[in-house]
Amino acid sequence: MIERQHTGPRMSKIVKHNGTVYLCGQVGAGETVADQTRDCLARIDALLVEAGSDRDHILQAIVWLSDMGDFAEMNAVWDAWVPEGHAPARACGEARLARDVLKVEIIVTAAEKPGS
Template sequence: MIERQDTNQRMSKIVKHNGTVYLCGQVGEGDTVTDQTHDCLSRIDALLEKAGSSRERLLQVVIWLADMADFEEMNAVWDQWVPEGCAPARACGEARLARPALRVEMIVTAAC
């Protein structure tokens, strides 16, 4: 069975299937990569909780940065957020994001 939450014509914020949670891409608000990363991770926490999961159950995270020069700044926030021993498989690349002000977007897969 596939369960979709917060669905509209374009996408679902959460999709659950066979014990796995898939989140739509999450971005954050703020003027700096640090601010946007904090906000993005807070949104991820809220969606994981709503889906019955948590950051301790992360499987994979794909991170897109508008500029790879922001890699270390984003990682400084990321490293404090990920629980010890629970680091997911992860990829990080550079991409043009949906709006020019956006600096970071994360796509999360986790276990229920």
Template sequence: MAEIKRFQSSARMSQIVRHGDTVYLAGQVGDGTSVAEQTASCLDKVDALLEQAGSSRKHILQAIIWLTDMSDFAEMNQVWDAWVPEGHPPARACGEARLAADSLKVEVIVTAAVAE
């Protein structure tokens, strides 16, 4: 069985779990007041975590995006579309959900392959 490595862990959760050649990130939220600001901020966090885990946005297999209001879908997609590398779009789902704090508008959850 492949080794499981955990990074940035607390008693509750890990920001990164790497199992074999697969990287799982905890849901990332961003700073700012607008959906665009929060999306850009959380995608910056995704980039940093993927790098720490030996991966990159070109290796994302799946992304799950939660918005507190689906009317923000187009605003989030403007930031997302500029961030995803051309030719490397992951499988993706987006839905509406209540997030952990009222100020949060977007959360991104990523699964990626290790870059080889």
């Protein structure tokens, strides 16, 4: 069974299938890449909880930066957020994002917590 949450005409924010949680790409607000990354990760936290998961259960993350020059600044926020011993498989690349003000977008796939 496939379960979709917050479904609109273009996408669902959460899709669950066979114990796996897929989140749509998340962006954040703020002036700096650090601000946007913090806000983006807070949105991911909220969606994961709603989906019956959490950051300890993230399997994979794909990070898109509008400028790879922001890699270290984004990583400083990311490293403080990822629970020790629970780092997911991750890729990071540079891409033109949907709006010029966006500096980071993160896509996450996670496992549901047991008993969820």
